[in-house]
Amino acid sequence: MSEIRVEGDLDLNAAWDGTRFYDESFLSGSPVTTRLRGAAAWVSGDDATGWHLGRDPLGINKLFWVRDQDGTIVIAARPRRLVDAGFAFDDVRALPCGAAIDLARSSPEPIERSIAPASWYEGGAGEGRSIEAIGSEIRTTLSEYLGAMASALKPQHVYVCLSGGLDSSGIAGLAREVFPSVIAVSFDLRRPGGSRSDDRTAGARVAADLKISLLDATVTGEDLLDHLDMVLVEGIDWRDFNVHAALVNAALARTIAESAAADDSSIVLTGDLANEFLVDYEPESYRGSTYYRLPRLRPAMLRASLVRGLDTCNREIGVFAAHGLRVVQPYAAAVDAYMSLPESFLVRADRKPALSRSIFGTLVPEHVYTRKKVRAQVGSTSGGGVLGLCLDHGIDPGWLRRRFCRLHRIEDMAELDRFMRAGHYRTEVPSLSGG
Numbered sequence: 001m002s003e004i005r006v007e008g009d010l011d012l013n014a015a016w017d018g019t020r021f022y023d024e025s026f027l028s029g030s031p032v033t034t035r036l037r038g039a040a041a042w043v044s045g046d047d048a049t050g051w052h053l054g055r056d057p058l059g060i061n062k063l064f065w066v067r068d069q070d071g072t073i074v075i076a077a078r079p080r081r082l083v084d085a086g087f088a089f090d091d092v093r094a095l096p097c098g099a100a101i102d103l104a105r106s107s108p109e110p111i112e113r114s115i116a117p118a119s120w121y122e123g124g125a126g127e128g129r130s131i132e133a134i135g136s137e138i139r140t141t142l143s144e145y146l147g148a149m150a151s152a153l154k155p156q157h158v159y160v161c162l163s164g165g166l167d168s169s170g171i172a173g174l175a176r177e178v179f180p181s182v183i184a185v186s187f188d189l190r191r192p193g194g195s196r197s198d199d200r201t202a203g204a205r206v207a208a209d210l211k212i213s214l215l216d217a218t219v220t221g222e223d224l225l226d227h228l229d230m231v232l233v234e235g236i237d238w239r240d241f242n243v244h245a246a247l248v249n250a251a252l253a254r255t256i257a258e259s260a261a262a263d264d265s266s267i268v269l270t271g272d273l274a275n276e277f278l279v280d281y282e283p284e285s286y287r288g289s290t291y292y293r294l295p296r297l298r299p300a301m302l303r304a305s306l307v308r309g310l311d312t313c314n315r316e317i318g319v320f321a322a323h324g325l326r327v328v329q330p331y332a333a334a335v336d337a338y339m340s341l342p343e344s345f346l347v348r349a350d351r352k353p354a355l356s357r358s359i360f361g362t363l364v365p366e367h368v369y370t371r372k373k374v375r376a377q378v379g380s381t382s383g384g385g386v387l388g389l390c391l392d393h394g395i396d397p398g399w400l401r402r403r404f405c406r407l408h409r410i411e412d413m414a415e416l417d418r419f420m421r422a423g424h425y426r427t428e429v430p431s432l433s434g435g
Helices: 078-086 131-153 166-178 196-210 221-227 228-233 238-257 297-314 317-322 330-339 351-363 385-392 397-407 415-419
Strands: 004-007 012-017 038-040 043-047 050-055 064-067 071-074 098-105 111-116 159-163 182-189 213-219 267-269 284-285 290-292 326-328
Touching: 004 078, 012 131, 012 182, 038 330, 038 397, 043 196, 064 238, 071 078, 078 297, 078 330, 131 166, 131 330, 159 166, 159 284, 166 182, 166 196, 166 267, 166 330, 182 196, 182 238, 196 213, 196 317, 213 221, 213 238, 228 238, 228 317, 228 397, 238 267, 238 317, 238 397, 267 317, 284 385, 297 330, 317 326, 397 415
Parallel strands: 004 071, 159 182, 159 267, 182 213, 267 326
Antiparallel strands: 012 038, 043 050, 050 098, 064 071, 098 111, 284 290
């Protein structure tokens, strides 16, 4: 009997330290650098020499665990896998994000080391630096990260989820410089008369400007809602914003998985995370009610809250992995530069286009810089989209909570508030002693 058992596959490791790209190299058990950036979760070692567990500093990849009756630590990337293995949901704990943990029978307590920089949340690191300098650092980091990924993973095709906004357009432009085959993928809901959303129109224009092909991920509302159960399980979340975003990703993922060009080496790139780094979120209204409202905090505090809350965000990794796809969020590699942006910049209404110009310059078409931002869950300035679709079908926050409970065999709905609080999962570090 092994002291640690893993249920199912772990997610793709797509991290680096500024020079070296990490995929499965954590299996060596060597010490993990504090410069680790990007998605990572690892379980390596054996009973004789000891075990090494950990998650990346942003908590992009997930690890959950329970203790079996015989003392075995059972680990999985999704709570549902542990529930399916016969464990109660209220026994499930998450491994802390940004923790590198060594377990050995010879040591009564686990040895835990944090690889999450405290400087991210202290603020002021970028005071005195120009926005142009920070943007140049981000550009260099993104280009080097994508280059390292190309060398390590050697994807035959790279798909970029393209909404036509600044974040995804920037990634598409950079990807075209690095990878030999780049395909844009654009989401839309099928509308009466075949009309297109603002996102589809903008995405098609950007793809044409960049001279890359565009894959059409247009779905009916009924087809989109068919993904709900998968999204709740793989996204490990019931909150409406993340569920709606995950539904968009589900449509993109299915279209990519069914693409004739897709193969096991393919990589999917998204523009996710830049919104958290720049506090670029606004509430949305539908039929007189307001949704996606954020807490009223000063910008630096709100940025810290959003970035810490990535611990509970699996709307990208989980959904694409469920379709057998490897997804990478490149902005994670540049988190240090983003987190150095001073609060005086975060209060600017033009912070996203101003910083993006210093990152991408003419790589991104001019019309993207001047386009009014539209949420992927809405799709058009006229509103509706996935948000409206769900609400019109009675799929409101209460419905999502109840369905998540049913899918995870949770009898007491209050368990959800114990499992996730203030944007964090319930965490605990396991020990081989059973304590």
